[in-house]
Amino acid sequence: MLKYDPLACLPSSEELPDSDDTPVDNELQDLIPGLLKAILAMAWPERMDWYFGVDMGIYYDPDLPAIVPDGFLSLGVERFYDENLRPSYVLWEERRVPVLALEVVSQKYRGEYSTKKAEYAKLGILYYVVYNPNRRRKSRLEIYKLVNNAYELHDGNPVWLPEIGLGIGIERGTYLGIPREWMYWYNQQGQRFLTPEEKEKLAEQKAQQAERKAQQAEQKAQQAEQKAQQAEQKAQLLRERLRSLGVDPDSLL
Numbered sequence: 001m002l003k004y005d006p007l008a009c010l011p012s013s014e015e016l017p018d019s020d021d022t023p024v025d026n027e028l029q030d031l032i033p034g035l036l037k038a039i040l041a042m043a044w045p046e047r048m049d050w051y052f053g054v055d056m057g058i059y060y061d062p063d064l065p066a067i068v069p070d071g072f073l074s075l076g077v078e079r080f081y082d083e084n085l086r087p088s089y090v091l092w093e094e095r096r097v098p099v100l101a102l103e104v105v106s107q108k109y110r111g112e113y114s115t116k117k118a119e120y121a122k123l124g125i126l127y128y129v130v131y132n133p134n135r136r137r138k139s140r141l142e143i144y145k146l147v148n149n150a151y152e153l154h155d156g157n158p159v160w161l162p163e164i165g166l167g168i169g170i171e172r173g174t175y176l177g178i179p180r181e182w183m184y185w186y187n188q189q190g191q192r193f194l195t196p197e198e199k200e201k202l203a204e205q206k207a208q209q210a211e212r213k214a215q216q217a218e219q220k221a222q223q224a225e226q227k228a229q230q231a232e233q234k235a236q237l238l239r240e241r242l243r244s245l246g247v248d249p250d251s252l253l
Helices: 028-043 115-123 196-244
Strands: 050-054 071-075 100-104 127-131 141-147 150-154 159-161 166-175 178-186
Touching: 028 050, 028 071, 028 100, 028 166, 028 178, 028 196, 115 127, 115 150, 141 166, 166 196
Parallel strands: 100 127
Antiparallel strands: 050 071, 071 100, 127 141, 141 150, 159 166, 166 178
């Protein structure tokens, strides 16, 4: 009996472009999701059931072009396929809709508050995160959760995402030597995870502290040895003085 697999007729991820080839018009659109991906790799070093895409196409219909968030997170998927990594994210292969999509707004709007928001809701992406660094009066960070097929805005910074097991928010910091407001992952207590630079700097500080403690311990050992030598010299002088007085120092023991 012939078995028919409808998915076998659809194009694979290797046959589809990884993005829409539209260049970003703001460097933050690459740097911010790139930082989130780097932090996540350190927060979940042993987990292999997640994937964070940066400027990668999500294909949800073989007859339609991909949607390309600045960043997205999927859970319950393979972190790596092979050494060539993912060429694109194809829903009929992954069988998992991303749990979070991220858009960084530049000077030129690209439908982040309208068409893209509607697309992500229709696709069923649970969380939609929009960061607009150019805002002055309104909140720069907006985090939406899909409730009854519509996005509801969540207040707070950071905002805890229980389905992911992480919080997400913004605060000032330094990344790649650039001091500004960045987006970070947080634990349930509201403490943010360190960036690769910060973790390396912390490791260096701990190594320096350990070296200083070792030096201090060596100095104390040297001081103790010097005191012991001085005490021995005094004892030797005392024995010699007693002998000069006709007293055998050994008889006093």
